Amino acid sequence: MKQPNNQHTDRFEIAKVCPVCGSCRLQRKFHVRHVIDDPQRACALELGFAGATVVACRECSFLFKLQQPNAADLHEHYAESGEDYLVSLAEEHSGIREDFRVARQLLTEAFHKGGTILDIGCASGFFLESLGGNWERFGIELFHLAAERARKRPGLSIRECDLVTAKFPAQSFDVICSFDVLEHLPSPTPIFREARRILRPGGWLLLGTGDSGSLTARLAGSRWTYLCLPEHLSFFNSNSLRKGLAKAGFSVSRFERIHHGERSRSVATGWMRGVGKHWAIELFGENIIRLGLFRQKTTEFLVPYFFDHMICVAK
Ligand SMILES: [Zn+2]
Structure with a gap:
């Protein structure tokens, strides 16, 4: 794998039209911060971006990232991925x-x-x-x-x-x-x-x-x-x-x-906790975290x- 390098801002392209229907009627939805603290996800930096803008096509409702890594970098990234990435696919885990x-x-x-x-x-x-x-x-x-x-x-x-x-x-x-x-x-x-x-x-x-x-x-x-x-x-x-x-x-x-x-009670409760916390922040702002309602005092969660x-x- 290449060493992480966040200097490669010239390595992605900005999409101008919807890749599905060709419409240029695009609506910015939100900025997402990529998961980069997981070694498998270090590719975010290799590919040149630690976050991206997600846009929606107003014609066909397709969502996509405005910043697109170039084809050669993507090809190289997938060709060179390692054992951890293969394990994460959990192919044999029914x-x-x-x-x-x-x-x-x-x-x-x-x-x-x-x-x-x-x-x-x-x-x-x-x-x-x-x-x-x-x-x-x-x-x-x-x-x-x-x-x-x-x-x-x-x-x-x-x-x-x-x-x-x-x-x-x-x-x-x-x-x-x-x-x-x-x-x-x-x-x-x-x-x-x-x-x-x-x-x-x-x-x-x-x-x-x-x-x-x-x-x-x-x-x-x-x-x-x-x-x-x-x-x-x-x-x-x-x-x-x-x-x-x-x-x-x-x-x-x-x-x-x-x-x-997995289907389990802990997955369901983790989901409910995540959704509740997300909407608390959306409705009342990040200061809501200080009130002690949530187990972890961070706004960076998924x-x-x-x-x-x-x-x-x-x-
Ligand atoms: Zn479209």
Whole structure:
């Protein structure tokens, strides 16, 4: 990994139009401070920014960061990420990866005999492997360490590249899936167009990402954890995702709201505490913290994930 360097302010670009619909009717929503005290998140400084302005498109309601790291830096960052980042994906932790469980169930119901599937950003290939040998399984992954691990799993064909440069032949796949990838892309729509080209007629595009229309996202505002991870750049809700997919020729057949992470009483109480504290500060100002109502006397906290992810199936 490169050494953190906050002098690289020339390394990001300022987005001028909505990457989903092309509109220039943008509304500033809030400034977010990136999580940088976690070693995995030091990339915020490597990529040249410790915070960002989140804007909303007035046409399609897509949310995105105005400051976008350049493609070469992002590519290098993902290629060189380490073991800690791979562990943080918790691929094999079924209590955390509700997205995998829901997706597997949907695919098993719709494709009894399996088929040909491509996983965009397949990490170490756990999801592909878990589908079983009925499926002809392909994955692409930019993260070198993850791709190496995926190659060790039997029955998977893995390439280290992005979707557009992979240049798969037209109509190659029955299913294209992608989990936790869209939010990392400065411009998510090219993969929709490429997915349309390489999917067979009637094939499925199955996507998992955060939901900026969820109650958590709306209540947590600038303190929604999802916005504050420096590698997250793009934030769909069901409306903007539907519009982005429609532009590429897809129609959405299903949305499922899902939780990401452990389901426990402590997660629920942590969420309630975070939302309550956030709104106390929004309504009464930062001095409310001094009154001793809250366990921790800091205004720097985040509202954790709570039913704020979604699975979308488009055809
Ligand atoms: Zn838009």
